Amino acid sequence: MKKQYLLTPGPAPVPEEIMKAMSEPIIHHRTSQYRDIVWKINQDIKKIFRTDANVLTFTSSGTGAMEASVTNTLSKGDTAIVVRGGKFGERFSEICRAFGVEVVPIDVEWGTRPHHAAIEKALKEHPEAKAVFIQLCETSTATLYDVKSIGSVVKNTRAILVVDAISGLGADEFFMDEWGVDIAIGGSQKGFMLPPGLAFLAVSGKAWKLAAASKLPKFYFDLKRYEKVVTEGDSPWTPAITLVLGLGKAVSMILDEGVDKFVARHAADAAFVRQSLSGMGLEVFSKYPSDALTAIKVPQGLDGKKIVDTMKTKSVIFAGGQGHLKGKIFRIAHMGAITREDLEHALEKLKETLAELGHKVK
Ligand SMILES: *Cc1c(COP(=O)(O)O)cnc(C)c1O
Numbered sequence: 172m173k174k175q176y177l178l179t180p181g182p183a184p185v186p187e188e189i190m191k192a193m194s195e196p197i198i199h200h201r202t203s204q205y206r207d208i209v210w211k212i213n214q215d216i217k218k219i220f221r222t223d224a225n226v227l228t229f230t231s232s233g234t235g236a237m238e239a240s241v242t243n244t245l246s247k248g249d250t251a252i253v254v255r256g257g258k259f260g261e262r263f264s265e266i267c268r269a270f271g272v273e274v275v276p277i278d279v280e281w282g283t284r285p286h287h288a289a290i291e292k293a294l295k296e297h298p299e300a301k302a303v304f305i306q307l308c309e310t311s312t313a314t315l316y317d318v319k320s321i322g323s324v325v326k327n328t329r330a331i332l333v334v335d336a337i338s339g340l341g342a343d344e345f346f347m348d349e350w351g352v353d354i355a356i357g358g359s360q361k362g363f364m365l366p367p368g369l370a371f372l373a374v375s376g377k378a379w380k381l382a383a384a385s386k387l388p389k390f391y392f393d394l395k396r397y398e399k400v401v402t403e404g405d406s407p408w409t410p411a412i413t414l415v416l417g418l419g420k421a422v423s424m425i426l427d428e429g430v431d432k433f434v435a436r437h438a439a440d441a442a443f444v445r446q447s448l449s450g451m452g453l454e455v456f457s458k459y460p461s462d463a464l465t466a467i468k469v470p471q472g473l474d475g476k477k478i479v480d481t482m483k484t485k486s487v488i489f490a491g492g493q494g495h496l497k498g499k500i501f502r503i504a505h506m507g508a509i510t511r512e513d514l515e516h517a518l519e520k521l522k523e524t525l526a527e528l529g530h531k532v533k
């Protein structure tokens with residue numbers, strides 16, 4: 172099979188070592204063999220979240236953990252502040268509304284980020300707000316939010332800070348405990364180099380206190396059930412054993428490289444991509460670009476969909492724009508197992524594509 176360059180912000184490529192770990196014979200989860208593996212994962216994955224809290228693992232895509240962060244902390248009629256700077260900010264607001272939570276939106280222009288002062292102001296105007304929902308990286312615009320500054324504002328209020336770090340984790344710097352993040356969420360198919368199917372969520376002491384008063388319905392995603400057994404390497408329901416075996420390999424690969432180095436490699440690759448693009452006369456879309464992926468403005472006179480479709484014929488898979496950015500931007504991921512060589516190859520093919528579509532490339 173011809174190599175496909177899967178440079179999308181989820182799913183992202185899965186290295187062979189991880190595929191191999193997932194092709195091992197299935198084992199039973201109520202055994203010491205499995206519990207030992209999970210126990211080790213639980214110790215190691217905390218280092219990626221930079222937290223002392225337990226990281227709970229769900230069988231779901233990332234959205235399941237997003238929903239769990241709402242249903243486990245809030246009650247019907249509660250108020251939540253939700254930053255909407257793209258598709259995933261909108262998703263938090265949709266989840267809140269689906270469960271009868273009043274949303275105070277902070278709308279930011281797509282491609283920019285919320286200023287922490289805007290969150291401070293919203294918290295002053297809505298002292299009843301129990302939670303603030305943001306992204307680390309808003310994947311739809313490839314924008315990095317200033318979680319540290321926002322954390323320093325939310326920390327002094329009764330509200331908890333929930334961060335959807337699904338695409339940013341591992342690529343962009345993130346310090347859950349140090350930055351005052353109360354719930355941090357990850358997903359397997361982004362920087363974790365796994366197929367889709369697992370979501371991760373860590374909970375601070377402040378968030379557990381709020382959770383004790385939460386009345387929204389929950390069962391499968393009831394965090395208390397996971398927390399109760401997590402230190403034994405157990406989970407309340409049958410886990411996605413195969414994916415968890417892959418997770419063991421993925422987490423040990425990240426720790427072998429070193430979390431700092433893993434993050435630094437993303438920064439270097441992101442800088443390389445941005446520099447190459449500007450060398451080609453292309454413009455990065457986001458004002459605050461993430462190191463997990465880069466969004467590029469479609470040059471005037473070209474159709475973004477055509478660029479993505481033409482790249483596909485060359486076995487390089489980019490993501491298009493979402494929402495009102497459809498056709499206006501396209502996105503290249505450089506997360507997880509995506510290598511510098513992959514990126515060089517993709518940029519070469521992009522040059523070819525633009526020339527074929529009649530765009531003069533520098
Ligand atoms: C991918 C992603 C999600 C989760 O999407 P799923 O399809 O449910 O895995 C959520 N937030 C962000 C920022 C993402 O990049």
